[in-house]
Amino acid sequence: MNKSFNLLDEPWLPVRLQNGQVCDLGLLEVFQRAGEISALAETAPPSLIAQYRLLLAITHRALSRSEGSWTDADRLRWYQSGLPSEAILDYLEHWRDRFWLFHPGQPFMQVAALAEAEETREKQKPWAQISLASANGNTPVVFDHSCDLTPQPTSAANVLRALLGFLQFTPGGLVKTLRSSDKAGALANTAAVLPLGSSLAETLCMALHAPTPSGHEDLPCWEQELPSVAQLQAAPRPASGPNDRYTRQTRAVLLLPDEQGQVQWLRFAAGIALADDVQAPDPMASYRVSKQNLVRLSFTEGRAFWRDLPTLLPDAEGKASQPAPVLHWAASLLANLATNEQSLLVAGLASDQAKLLRWRSERFNLPTALLLSPEGAEELRVYVRQAEEVFNDIRSIAARALAESMPESEHKDTKTRARNLFDTGSATPLYFSAAERSLGRVMDLLGTGNSSDLDKADAIWQQALLAAADTAWQSVCDALGDSPKALRAEARGYMNLMKKLKPLRPVQTNHAVAEEETQA
């Protein structure tokens, strides 16, 4: 195999320029024009996060090489006047030989040893093996018609983007080559969070991890020695730091290009397994406290992400959440900037053991004050908790009403069926999407910290929850039907609901404030 397709020169990374144009660029051009690029334009959430992580690892190593170490003041300077692109380009040129996607000895993020290893040299798999959006093996994927026996050839750029996302988000599970099963990628089943600046350069400054302590090495995969079969079979090892995490080859892959430079087949085996380290969580993963355990934030079916928004905010006591470290790094920069609002990208892939469930990408604009002050964050936490409590009331009242409208309403199976009927109905998404409409305004008001604004936020949120409850209850009525029995159940339920909602009923002044806001 001849070496071809160097990531530094070939256009493979989709970016959106400040003028809105979307195009593919090579790494050198990406760093040269980092100020002109507003954001990466990848549409697959796992690949999007993985590409940012790749750029962060490159930036970090380049700055370590040129600066040695840096402080927040340096980061602020780069944020305001641009990254030292010379140093980064110089670094990339230095490691140019490790950035060939196709290379007989050291292909980028792959394991050349698979071509010779006894377990893999005779075996090849379709390239869809590393495409999280494609069906392969016995995993059906809706709207995807990949076929393992006759894989559709794909471009080198496409397979590279898929590979990056796959290595970060692959769930743990059976591999049966070199090892029977393998550990998960660094971000498996995670909603990764990333603070976004108005340009790629700003984003990279904001999310950049701290300099590696002297005497410690944290190398990305292209600076490490080439992985051998023995390494692939070794015990899982924890990441040496973010650079290792961001570029860890959690599965061993070797792309097999055809004569046109397209990829149809690859070799595949267990990778360099990543051991969990409770002391060093992933910089982009957040955790919420649930029953004394820390639960990594992911995307749950039918659950609007804003319900977990407080998890991303500082928690003075650490009892409610553990925000991603990357947010802490961003906050230390934001403290010196006069910005009122900060964009957050939340993207990733949810999986259940080895089954991939859904991927999602959401963007939130949070008032900077909430990201910086635990007190402001606590206010929002209270509001979100209130929304959850009202919803739980609706859920239990509605389940009761649904059970009452069925035969044998007191039987426990009937109650279970009623709860399932509610959970699979439209009430939940309707409730949370209705409440979400006021969330932005409420957060803005919380961000100012004025007491009059807090009163306004209170009034608006209570109005929003009442409206949301009304919408949800209407959908419960639709599910109940219109038999007399159902009408009776609905009427009883409605009365109970009214009692529960009484504390939210606006006193005259609150109502007036909310009205005034609506008109504004």
Add this chain to the structure above:
Amino acid sequence: MSDTKQDFIAHLERLRERDRGAVAVLRRSLGFPPGAYPPAYPHVERFAAERHANDSWRLALYVVAGLYACHPKQASKKQASKTLASSLGELMRKRESGSIEQRFIALLGADAENLPVYLRQVITLLAADDISLDYAALLKDLATWLNPKADADWRDGIRQRWARDFYRALEAPTPETEPTPDNN
């Protein structure tokens, strides 16, 4: 329309005070399909404003006139929210009888054809305990309920409101004045 309803109820109240014979005629009209008892025409027809024979507003006028004649006790203006359903709820609370709920449930399930029959039964119950109700609100709801072309959601909205009124009155020792959201 709302004025017409109030005017009609005021007219019935005047009949109660001054024309016992007219009230007896109207009471007798309940034994016939709505609007099919000619002796009742002089007392009701002018409020029907030359509508055709099966117009739901006309039918509702005759049903309400007959019911009022059975139990001529219009709720006072202070008790504007005292609908038929809340009066029934109040009655059930007083009597602590499950059969009233059964009758109310049957009423909710009634169609336009047999609705007057069920209404007559429950009005008789209210009359026995001398509980008043707002006939104007009843007239408004019946005009929709008896209309075969009315949007089904409207009809369901009325039945839902009746059910809510009934159970609210059943729970509350004093009738709440908080209006229910009207879906109409």
